[in-house]
Amino acid sequence: MSSNSSIVPCASGSVERWDHEADVVVVGFGCAGSCAAIEAAELGADVLVLERASGGGGTAANSGGLIYLGGGTPVQRESGFEDDTEEMYKFLMAACGPGVDADKIRVFCDGSLEQFRWLEEHGVPFKRTFYPEPGKEPPTDDCLVYSGGEEAWPFNEIARPAPRAHKPRAPGAAGGFLMQKLLTAASRTATKVLEDTRAERLITDGDGVVVGVVARQTGDLRCIRARRGVVLTAGGFISNREMTRRYAPQLARANWRVGTDGDDGSGILMGMGAGADAIRMEAGSVSIPIYPPKEMKKGVLVNGHGQRFINEDTYYGRIGQRALYEQDGRCWLIVDAETYLVNEVGMQAAVVEESFTELEAKLGLAEGSLVATMDLYNGHARRGVDPVFHKKAEMIVPLDEPPYGAIDCTLKGAVYAAFTLGGLRTRPSGEVLRPDGSVVEGLYAAGRTTSGVSAWGYASGVSLADGMLFGRLAARSAAARSKGSRG
Numbered sequence: 267m268s269s270n271s272s273i274v275p276c277a278s279g280s281v282e283r284w285d286h287e288a289d290v291v292v293v294g295f296g297c298a299g300s301c302a303a304i305e306a307a308e309l310g311a312d313v314l315v316l317e318r319a320s321g322g323g324g325t326a327a328n329s330g331g332l333i334y335l336g337g338g339t340p341v342q343r344e345s346g347f348e349d350d351t352e353e354m355y356k357f358l359m360a361a362c363g364p365g366v367d368a369d370k371i372r373v374f375c376d377g378s379l380e381q382f383r384w385l386e387e388h389g390v391p392f393k394r395t396f397y398p399e400p401g402k403e404p405p406t407d408d409c410l411v412y413s414g415g416e417e418a419w420p421f422n423e424i425a426r427p428a429p430r431a432h433k434p435r436a437p438g439a440a441g442g443f444l445m446q447k448l449l450t451a452a453s454r455t456a457t458k459v460l461e462d463t464r465a466e467r468l469i470t471d472g473d474g475v476v477v478g479v480v481a482r483q484t485g486d487l488r489c490i491r492a493r494r495g496v497v498l499t500a501g502g503f504i505s506n507r508e509m510t511r512r513y514a515p516q517l518a519r520a521n522w523r524v525g526t527d528g529d530d531g532s533g534i535l536m537g538m539g540a541g542a543d544a545i546r547m548e549a550g551s552v553s554i555p556i557y558p559p560k561e562m563k564k565g566v567l568v569n570g571h572g573q574r575f576i577n578e579d580t581y582y583g584r585i586g587q588r589a590l591y592e593q594d595g596r597c598w599l600i601v602d603a604e605t606y607l608v609n610e611v612g613m614q615a616a617v618v619e620e621s622f623t624e625l626e627a628k629l630g631l632a633e634g635s636l637v638a639t640m641d642l643y644n645g646h647a648r649r650g651v652d653p654v655f656h657k658k659a660e661m662i663v664p665l666d667e668p669p670y671g672a673i674d675c676t677l678k679g680a681v682y683a684a685f686t687l688g689g690l691r692t693r694p695s696g697e698v699l700r701p702d703g704s705v706v707e708g709l710y711a712a713g714r715t716t717s718g719v720s721a722w723g724y725a726s727g728v729s730l731a732d733g734m735l736f737g738r739l740a741a742r743s744a745a746a747r748s749k750g751s752r753g
C-alpha cells in the first residue's frame with residue numbers, strides 16, 4: 267500500500283479475539299489526545315489511549331506552547347487588554363480564511379474562557395503578563411503575545427486588536443511543560459495508555475460503523491474494541507513526504523518541517539478509509555522567522571518582480587504563506603544602513619550595494635523595478651504613510667541611507683517552516699463527516715488530523731488551542747454515545 271492511500275478498515279467479522287476494550291479509544295497522546303482522554307475519563311467513560319511513541323507528548327511537546335485564547339481571559343485583563351468573544355470571532359473569521367467553518371470558529375471563541383479555566387484547573391499555570399515582541403514564544407516566563415497580525419492591517423480595521431497567544435508559565439518554548447502538565451492530569455484519571463502501540467487500521471462493522479482499532483504493539487497486532495467510539499488525534503501529515511507531495515505540493519517545498527515522525531498522516535488516512543471526507547488538504551502554516559526583533563518590520567519586502575506584496579508588519583506566518591504559495595518562494599527584505607539589523611535567527615544581508623539600481627541588478631530583478639518600488643515607498647514614508655499596504659506609522663521610515671542591503675527570504679536562503687492544516691472534515695462536536703455530510707458513526711477526531719479553526723490562514727497558538735478544545739468536545743460526544751453492541 268502506498269503511504270498516501272486511504273487505509274481500508276478491517277471488518278469486525280474477521281476479528282477472532284478482542285485483546286483490549288474500552289468505551290472510548292483515543293489514538294494519539296499529544297495535545298488533542300490528552301485533553302480528549304481527560305475529558306472522557308472525567309465523564310466516567312472507560313478510556314484507552316494508543317500512542318505509537320514510547321511516551322505521550324507528540325509534536326505538542328516540541329512546540330512553543332502558545333495557545334490561542336481570548337474573549338477577556340484573566341491574563342488579558344490583568345495585562346491591560348480589552349477583548350471579548352465577538353472581537354475574537356471577527357478576527358478569526360477574517361484571518362483563518364478563506365473557507366472558514368463559521369460554526370467551528372463560533373464554538374472555539376465561545377468556549378475560550380472556559381478552556382482557559384479548564385487548563386488552569388488541570389495544572390497549567392499562566393503568568394498575568396504581556397511580552398511586547400510579537401510572533402513567537404517569549405524567552406521569559408511571560409505569557410501573552412500578539413501572534414496573528416491582530417494589530418496589523420487589515421485585521422486592525424476588522425476587529426479591535428488584542429494579543430491572544432497565551433504561553434504557560436515556563437521560560438522559552440513551553441510545549442514540553444504544557445504536555446507534562448496535561449499528561450500528569452491524565453494520569454490522575456483512570457485513563458489507560460498503551461505506549462509503543464501504533465494504530466494501523468480502523469475496524470468497522472457491516473454497516474460501516476467504527477467499532478475498534480487494529481494496532482501494532484511491539485511487532486504484534488492487537489484488536490482493540492471501542493464500545494462507544496474511536497477518537498483520532500494522531501497529528502497532521504507534514505512528515506509523510508509522499509502524502510505532502512500529493513495533497514499539499516507547495517508545502518512539500520518548504521525546507522523546515524514543523525512536526526515529528528508521528529505526523530505521518532496515518533489518522534487522516536484511516537479516517538478516509540472509513541469513508542470520511544478530507545478537506546483543505548493543500549493548506550498549511552508557513553513561517554519565515556523575519557522577526558524578532560520587531561524593528562525588522564521597517565524593511566521593505568519585495569518579490570521576484572521587485573514589487574511589494576504585503577504589509578511587512580503583519581504576522582510572519584502570513585508573510586511565509588503568501589511568499590510560498592503566491593510568490594514562488596522568492597522575496598527579499600530590503601533595508602538601508604539605518605534599519606539594518608541581524609535578527610534573532612541570524613538572517614543577514616546577502617547582497618549589499620550603494621544604490622537600488624545596483625541592488626536590483628545583483629538580485630536579477632527587472633531593470634527599474636526595485637528603484638520604482640523604493641521611490642514610491644520612500645515618497646510615502648517621508649509623510650509617514652503607506653497607502654498601498656497600510657503598514658503602521660511606527661514601522662514606516664524612508665530607506666535612504668546607503669548602503670542598501672537585501673536579506674534573503676527566498677526558499678533557498680531562508681527558513682520556511684511548515685505544517686499541514688488540512689484533514690478530516692468534522693463537526694465542532696468532533697463527529698467525522700463523509701463527503702455527503704453524513705456522519706461516520708463511531709468515529710470522532712480532533713487536532714491536526716482534522717481541518718480545524720484555520721481553514722487557510724493561521725495565527726500562532728491556534729493549533730494547540732483548537733486541538734485541545736475540540737479534543738475535549740470529540741471525547742464528550744464519544745463518551746455520550748450509547749454503548750455499541752456491535753463488533
Ligand SMILES: Cc1cc2nc3c(=O)[nH]c(=O)nc-3n(C[C@H](O)[C@H](O)[C@H](O)COP(=O)(O)OP(=O)(O)OC[C@H]3O[C@@H](n4cnc5c(N)ncnc54)[C@H](O)[C@@H]3O)c2cc1C
Binds near residue numbers: 294299330334523
Ligand atoms: C517547533 C514547533 C513549535 C510549535 N509551536 C506551536 C505553538 O506555539 N502553538 C501552536 O498552537 N502550535 C505550535 N506548533 C504546532 C503544534 O505543536 C501541533 O500542530 C499540535 O501539537 C498538533 O496537535 P495534535 O494533538 O493534533 O498532534 P500531536 O501533538 O502531534 O499528537 C499526535 C500524537 O499522535 C501520535 N500518533 C500518530 N500516529 C499514530 C498512530 N497511528 N497510532 C498511535 N499514535 C499515533 C503521535 O506520536 C503523537 O503523540 C509547533 C510545532 C513545532 C514542531
